[in-house]
Amino acid sequence: MSIKDKVPVTILTGFLGSGKTTLLNRILSEEHGKRIAVIENEYGEVGIDQGLVINADEEVFEMSNGCICCTVRGDLIRVLGNLMKRRDKFDYVLVETTGLADPGPVAQTFFMDEEISSEFTLDGIVTLVDAAHIDQQLGRSDESSEQVAFADVLVLNKTDLVSDDALDTLESRLRDMNRMTRIIRAENAKVPIETVLNLSAFDLDQILKRRPTFLEPEYPFEWTGVYDLDAGKYELMLEEGPDPEMSLVALANQGESEEELKDGSESSVRLYAEKANSLVPGNTIPYGEHINLKLEDKGNKSFILNIEKPTKIGLFTQHTAEEFNMKVIKSDENKEIPLNTERFWQAEHEHDDEVGSIAIERFGDVDPEKLNTWMGRLLSEKGVDIFRTKGFISYSGNPRRIVFQGVHMLFTAQPDKEWGNEPRRNQLVFIGRNLNEKEMQEGFDKCLI
Numbered sequence: 001m002s003i004k005d006k007v008p009v010t011i012l013t014g015f016l017g018s019g020k021t022t023l024l025n026r027i028l029s030e031e032h033g034k035r036i037a038v039i040e041n042e043y044g045e046v047g048i049d050q051g052l053v054i055n056a057d058e059e060v061f062e063m064s065n066g067c068i069c070c071t072v073r074g075d076l077i078r079v080l081g082n083l084m085k086r087r088d089k090f091d092y093v094l095v096e097t098t099g100l101a102d103p104g105p106v107a108q109t110f111f112m113d114e115e116i117s118s119e120f121t122l123d124g125i126v127t128l129v130d131a132a133h134i135d136q137q138l139g140r141s142d143e144s145s146e147q148v149a150f151a152d153v154l155v156l157n158k159t160d161l162v163s164d165d166a167l168d169t170l171e172s173r174l175r176d177m178n179r180m181t182r183i184i185r186a187e188n189a190k191v192p193i194e195t196v197l198n199l200s201a202f203d204l205d206q207i208l209k210r211r212p213t214f215l216e217p218e219y220p221f222e223w224t225g226v227y228d229l230d231a232g233k234y235e236l237m238l239e240e241g242p243d244p245e246m247s248l249v250a251l252a253n254q255g256e257s258e259e260e261l262k263d264g265s266e267s268s269v270r271l272y273a274e275k276a277n278s279l280v281p282g283n284t285i286p287y288g289e290h291i292n293l294k295l296e297d298k299g300n301k302s303f304i305l306n307i308e309k310p311t312k313i314g315l316f317t318q319h320t321a322e323e324f325n326m327k328v329i330k331s332d333e334n335k336e337i338p339l340n341t342e343r344f345w346q347a348e349h350e351h352d353d354e355v356g357s358i359a360i361e362r363f364g365d366v367d368p369e370k371l372n373t374w375m376g377r378l379l380s381e382k383g384v385d386i387f388r389t390k391g392f393i394s395y396s397g398n399p400r401r402i403v404f405q406g407v408h409m410l411f412t413a414q415p416d417k418e419w420g421n422e423p424r425r426n427q428l429v430f431i432g433r434n435l436n437e438k439e440m441q442e443g444f445d446k447c448l449i
């Protein structure tokens, strides 16, 4: 399917009360000839925002899981899947995220999940900013800085509440954090529609073509253990650990290769998005379900694993096995079963620290191979903290300018227009947390010819 046939998706984000719903209503009530499906990702109070969204012709879907960042992906995949069954009813999708969410996992869904990326293309991320409150919000919450960092367009809203001088100061603060975003000032989110829809800020086809093998998103679990088990009864034994409960998904027929573990992790992400059933010690663990092991009791706690025929069991757990000294024991022999394979996952996001942009500008050409190696290494080491990468590069021997784009670890370079008489130069912007400007500039300089 070509990118033209895919449904464009705009992610609308912004802190609580910044004006997301106001902008959404504005978009929905304007004459733009598009049929827009809206996905609301509201925290807690399901249904309330739907009532505030006008225009009954539009389809509104709600995601129930709200703010728990890493379950968002599973939930979003489910909602988008349902939406595809009514493909003839709409030609654009707007996802409004909760004011408390980091938009990263939502954006990553469109790069990671193949079913989703074959049908949808992420058009851009629009972040609403409350001009009167963003200064305080940035100091207090990571999420608000991440929302600013991810934006292709920042709508600096509620300009009526702030003086022009204060707006100028604010704009330069936001610009420091995210140098590649477009900033539009607005009152009551009144912005020309073409500044927020159909931006083509992400060129997904190119990104998918050059998709690096490894994009590590955040997962709702930290650990997977695979055990090779014969038919029989087993116990999953835990000792006291850092949490009085722990989420778990057990999958039968779990393979051990990296690819099979990734497949298992994707199924588990979806299962984790469903509400967990609690399980107290002594009970049997069901397969393919999100469960919550209750671990309040003192001492050892054991749960039953029934195996009807020999299989490999994958346990996808919220915490690592080590934290609870978790073991699998064959019941009748009282024998511990060795762990075959384990895999650790990037769990949730880290907090605080500073978000900023780094810009590198150098005249001349780069060696493409060196640049690729450097960029690959930089993003695999620091990709968690690098939210977006964008820029123009001059490849030696190439008449065209190269466009670079990235979200976390995933990056792409595409040929763009010819340089012609323009001086050949490189301009790169990284937006992220705790970036080391000097180190990055030195790394880049080594790629120059």
Ligand SMILES: Nc1nc2c(ncn2[C@@H]2O[C@H](COP(=O)(O)OP(=O)(O)OP(=O)(O)O)[C@@H](O)[C@H]2O)c(=O)[nH]1
Pocket: 014, 015, 016, 017, 018, 019, 020, 021, 022, 023, 049, 098, 099, 128, 157, 158, 159, 160, 161, 186, 187, 188, 189
């Ligand atoms: N003074 C002023 N108020 C505004 C402006 N834009 C929106 N509002 C008001 O701000 C309040 C919050 O706006 P919403 O659009 O509901 O904000 P939201 O981001 O959807 O809020 P949450 O759903 O809580 O995250 C509403 O009462 C709006 O009428 C503006 O430019 N100026």
